[in-house]
Amino acid sequence: MDLLNNIGLGLGVALTPINLAYCFIGVLVGTLVGVLPGLGPLATMAMLLPLTFNLAPVTALIMLAGIYYGAQYGGSTTAILVNLPGESSSVVTCLDGYQMARQGRAGAALAVAALGSFFAGTFATMVIAGFAPPLAEVALKFGPAAYFSLMVLGLVSAVILAAGSLLKAFSMILLGILLGLVGTDVNSGMARFTFNISALSDGIGFVIVAMGVFGFTEVIVNLELKAKREILTKKVKNLWLTKSEFKAAAPAVLRGTLLGCMLGILPGGGALLSSFAAYTLEKKVSKNYAQFGRGAIEGVAAPESANNAGAQTSFIPLLTLGIPSNPVMALMIGAMMIHNIQPGPQIVINQPELFWGMIASMWVGNLMLVIFNLPLIGIWVKLLSVPYRLLFPSILLFCGIGIYSLSYNTFDIYIAALFGLLGYIFVKLECEPAPLMLGFILGPMLEENLRRALLLSRGDPTIFVTNPISAGMLIVAAILLGIVIVPVVRKKREDVFVE
């Protein structure tokens, strides 16, 4: 009954007018950026961060979370109607969704995406409510050694799950860790890697790096891509499913949801990986796999449910362990810190209103998305006709103002520009920026826990092996690493991303 009480408490927080209003703004903005290609949830959240300074922490987090899962909805709309993924997690939705739209079944595709997402969102919310508190309790018992090993495990799986070359992903993580170490050393007060620039003595802000690598770089890359947009102007009608469509889609939604929930929890997972994996799985188990790529409704239902489920369950490691599983979650940590909240297992116990309020708001937000989005599809499609040449200077401007307002220092803007350049080089070298961001946020934590653990054991490094929790996690990490080096699995992994 504890659970019911807690959910009641959460609903009480989520349903206050102000939180409801910001939840609405969050999902609306999220859908908007989801619809617009070339503007991701991460850059948007970073841009809107200054807007949340004056809000209560819980309201701010509700809005930011809304942007993330709202974007998953929006992305599918563009994918289905325009054959252009508004969000990278909707890439696979294009395959069958657009085909359905060309056959005049756009309404059904949109409906199944929305309903599937809603089901997945509801289910994932329950998973969070059920699993997060016990997990947090376990996490409270973790010592520094266990934390260190946990982060190593997290980073290792982030490497494994990243697209592209393993070596490069590893290098990106290490580079991220190094960048995260810039600034004053916590233990000795010594300035490291600051080149005697006083603005660097506090380290480089996560938001600044994120805006550079994701915001600026994306703009530059988009400018050279010159994507053509073919918009289906046909009126979307019949926003509902026939009985046979429903029958075909329901099990796919269920499978997608379960898969998404699991992959969302994994470090390095989240919405993107979930949708890819769900599509691949669906293609394997579905009876009419020949239909895939030619407008199979399962091909829309499964990935769309999975990406929403994954987006939500990726909050679990964040809320219970204080460890982000993807760059968006890392940004959430940044937002929490701005509001003086220490992310980690203490949140569940010390700030139940915050924790349960956020969870309840996710469900409320999902409900809003279903109710508002289907009627609003026409407006979203119109928005797509806004040419990019008007859009990108606005994006740059909001990024610029956003960065400046963090600490009123123009130096931060230069740093972000530098990371924009760096990000562009990474794109050209086919290096994924996501592991870099994870390393960046985990680096300082990793060092702190390593030092604390060694301090407690008086410099004896065997503590990582003798502590059972720590040893267990290191073993899992080693096994995972061993597995990917085996060529067979590596090939499978590539298959998933090739789809």
Next chain:
Amino acid sequence: MVMAQAYPFGNSARMGPGYFPTLISGLLITLGVLVALRGVVVEGHKPGNFHFRPLFLVLASVVLFGFALERLGLMIAIFTLVVLASLGENEFRKREVLILASILAMGSFLVFIYGLRLQIPVWPLSY
């Protein structure tokens, strides 16, 4: 393949606070060498072409925005950014860009200065 950007960072660390960075740098250098070696041994595809025009103009517009913000105020900084960034696009339409800049300037003023009361200088003389 050009992971070498990280190299000079390598061992500039000191003992004590430098322990962890040295460890990580060491690993990174090893990996960098590995990646580089693979680049030499395995015939891979070349890195994609750099498009310098958008790269330079976008970054320059942002840097100049930062430069102008505290000295000339938000309004002038916005016009600088929008015009310069728009040059990065192939078709530059003067009127459209100026209209966009004006709208953005007004909007930013309403939202950030009036609405959120951020402490940003608006005009050159607001000091």
